[in-house]
Amino acid sequence: QVQLVESGGGSVQAGGSLRLSCAASGRTFSNNDNDMGWFRQAPGKEREFVAAISWSGFRLSYEDSVKGRFTISRVNAKNTPYLQMNSLKPEDTAVYYCAARTGSRGLGFQPNDYDYWGQGTQVTVSS
Secondary structure, rough: OOEEEEEEEEEEOOOOOOEEEEEEEEEEOOOOOOOEEEEEEEOOOOOOEEEEEEEOOOOEEOHHHOOOOOEEEEEEHHEEEEEOOOOOHHHEEEEEEEEEEEEOOOOOHHHHHHEEEOEEEEEEEOO
């Protein structure tokens, strides 16, 4: 089992920044087979892909609307992926979820691609 706990959410004005963290515990990440992703879900909308990063950190992917503003990274020694969010917009308001995908299957872009989820952290951007 894997436990994921997000932190770093909050309320900011448009143009501001937040850095989300995801602390992973339980199953060790020593097998070099887990990729991590960030998703978000706004009220009344489906959960959508934001960004993903491979175990090595060399493969990255971003949803088009966050490219150039968000940066995903990870520190494997701390079992922690991060999502740096800059130039935030009101449309970025959502609950943000961290997710883990095991088995060296490549980056995932759909919620069903991931095996473990955190409880989410709220990000609110006001205009």
